[in-house]
Amino acid sequence: MSKDIVVCQNIFMKYQSADGETEAIKDISFTVKPKEFVSIIGPSGCGKSTLLSIIAGLIKPTRGKVFINGADISENKVNIGYMPQKDSLLPFRTIRQNVFLGLEIQGKKTKENMEYGDMLLKTYGLGDFMNKYPSQLSGGMRQRAALIRTLVIRPEILLLDEAFSALDYQTRLAVSNDIHSIIKKEGKTAVMVTHDISEAVSMSERIIVLTNRPAEIKSIHEPQFDEEYDVPLTRRNHEAFREHFNKVWRDIDVHI
């Protein structure tokens, strides 16, 4: 059995504010295997983005520990590739300069790393656009540039925070397919937070369903598809898709 790349141990999170205390996360534990694509899904406002921020080391949990490749993230600096909801490309930088942002911050803007970035841009169809500004690119291309920006720092895991929800539906289908194939091709481990059940079912090997706030793990699903159907767009056409969708749907607390 391969070693788990992400280990979350009994995570608790309470927010303090002038109005009082909010319990966001209550005792969440799970692991992610190398090259696995895991989705975390739950009703809106349940604390799933908080969970992702904790894994990214941006927020300290009230209790509990997160290990990435065996290293406790509260003590070690780990290399995380984070993809936000919007592409968050800086409008005053060209695509190439945007891709190098992480390298600049981490002081790793070496010739070798820059060549790696250029290679990724060329491989994934942005070679002709690397000296353009983000506003000159389509939504899908911008999302791809945002992914390359996280890949170029050679992250240990990718964290996708509702990474497609700012796109319109058609673009979203195509982009999630696109990004999924790049992640698989580069052999990366990914944890995605989403509120879109079909997105989770179409992309993940494992789906963790969270309850309403305070978030706890309600159930874990492992949608299985025949190999030839195993890309997001074709998964959606598979007859088992609806079945997996309904299973997840039943577990999500929906309030109207």
Next chain:
Amino acid sequence: MSIFKPKEQGVSPERALWLKNKKRTDALVLITKIGILAVFLILWEVCANTGIIDSFIMSSPSRIWAVIADLYTSGELFVHIGVTTYEAVMGFLWGTVLGTVIAALLWLSPFLCRVLEPYLVVLGSLPKIALGPIFIVWIGAGTKAIIVITITISLIVTIMEVLNGFMSTDEDKIKLVRTFGGNKYHIFTKVVLPSNFRTIISSLKISVSMSWVGVIVGEFLVSRAGLGYLIVYGSQVFQLDLVMANVFILGLLATFMYLFIVWIESILFKNQNE
């Protein structure tokens, strides 16, 4: 960025009509613009010459022109323009630089920001011109005092404006820098400051007109040279021609300065539209 650029060749009849109408309206607007000025100047001149208005008090375009020509031949014109422009430029450049630096410090330290907020509100509400006499006593009656008055006038507005811009920087982009392991310095230099160049330039646009107020008031209070000095001097010796000539020059100068900043803005942000 517009995707549909009108093709000049093979325009449809509807487009040809639209273009023709647009051209006509544009021409009409231009003619009316110039016409209003011409009619105003001619009426003013005629009324002054025929004695309908008293040209001693109301002056006239030709008299204003003569004053400007006089100032030019005596070599005084550019001395006064130079003094006033120098004070205004120094005032608004320092105001913007100091304002941006202070805004950056306040952004870096939320504690400082909360502590200083009431002071900024009081200083922002105070008519800064009231401080003029104090600065003159402290610094001495001269160019320095005028520049300080000018800085004070634009400083607080710049701080407020730029700080507001810094504060409203996209949280997602800040989060992104943090996920790369960046600290506050990285957040500021890579995202917050460059994202707000536009805000800084637009605060420059506000402070440039404010700085003219500062300079002229400063020159009213103390000075031996400058356009403000000539205006006060003119009114004291009852030479309305001189006053009006200088107001006219001042209007031109302030407009040029404003257009200059608009021009800089347009080259700086040629490539980006969000």
